[in-house]
Amino acid sequence: KAPEDPLYYQFDWDAIVCFDQRYKDYLVKSFPAERIHMISYPYHPLKLGNKKEARRKLRLPQVEKIVFSFGFRSKDVISALPYLNELTQEYPLRYVVITNPESELDELYQAKKKYNFIDLKVKALPLDELYDYLYASDVLLIHRESSQKYPAVVSSSVCQLLGSGCPILFHQSNYVELHGNEIIKYRDFEDMKTKLIELFQGKFDLSIIKAFLKNYEAERIAERFIKLFEELMETREGRRK
Numbered sequence: 643k644a645p646e647d648p649l650y651y652q653f654d655w656d657a658i659v660c661f662d663q664r665y666k667d668y669l670v671k672s673f674p675a676e677r678i679h680m681i682s683y684p685y686h687p688l689k690l691g692n693k694k695e696a697r698r699k700l701r702l703p704q705v706e707k708i709v710f711s712f713g714f715r716s717k718d719v720i721s722a723l724p725y726l727n728e729l730t731q732e733y734p735l736r737y738v739v740i741t742n743p744e745s746e747l748d749e750l751y752q753a754k755k756k757y758n759f760i761d762l763k764v765k766a767l768p769l770d771e772l773y774d775y776l777y778a779s780d781v782l783l784i785h786r787e788s789s790q791k792y793p794a795v796v797s798s799s800v801c802q803l804l805g806s807g808c809p810i811l812f813h814q815s816n817y818v819e820l821h822g823n824e825i826i827k828y829r830d831f832e833d834m835k836t837k838l839i840e841l842f843q844g845k846f847d848l849s850i851i852k853a854f855l856k857n858y859e860a861e862r863i864a865e866r867f868i869k870l871f872e873e874l875m876e877t878r879e880g881r882r883k
Contacts, residue, residue, distance in 0.1 A: 664794035691777030
C-alpha cells in the first residue's frame, strides 16, 4: 500500500526499489521510471537438515507422511481437511498444524475432533524450531487465496522457508504468480491431492531449489543493494565535478 502522505511523492528520491514488475508498473504512475529499480525480496540461504533426526527431536513418527502448516490463517487449513482425509485411505498421514495463540481456534478444535490425523499445536514458533518442523515434514502446505485488496503481493513465508529444502505446496494465487518450479503450485484441491501423492512417491528435485537460491538468497540481494548504492554515489560525485 502506497503512503498517503503527499510529501512521499514530492520528495526527490535518488532511487526507489521495488520487488518486481508489478510494483514498478504502479510506481511509474508517480515517479520517473529511471529512478525505479527492481531487486527481489531476499530468501533465506540454503540450510538443509536431517528428517530422521528432526522427527526424533520433535517426537514425530518416522513412518508416517507428514504434511505441515503453520501461522494465523486457521480457516485456510480447514478447507483442505476433507481432501487430506481422503489421502489417509492410501497413506499413514499426519497433518501437523501449528497455529499462533492469537488465531481463531474454535474451528480447528472442532476439526481435530472430526479428523484424527490432525496434530494441532498452539504456540509461537521461533525460526530455528520452525526449520526443525520443515526438516521433519514431507511437505509444507500453504492454502491461500489471491489477495483481492492488493494485486501485487509476495509470500514472505516462501522467501523465509524455501532454504529448508522442504517442498512447498502453495495454492495458485497472486502471492506466488511470479514463482517458477522452485515451489509446487496446485489449482484446486483435487490437484493438491495429486501433487501430494507425487511428493509422497519421492517426485521432488531439490537441485531446483539449490539453483534458485544461488541467485536470490539474502547475500546475493544485499550485493545488488550495495551495487546500487555505489552507482548512486558515483552519480552524485559526478555532479559535483
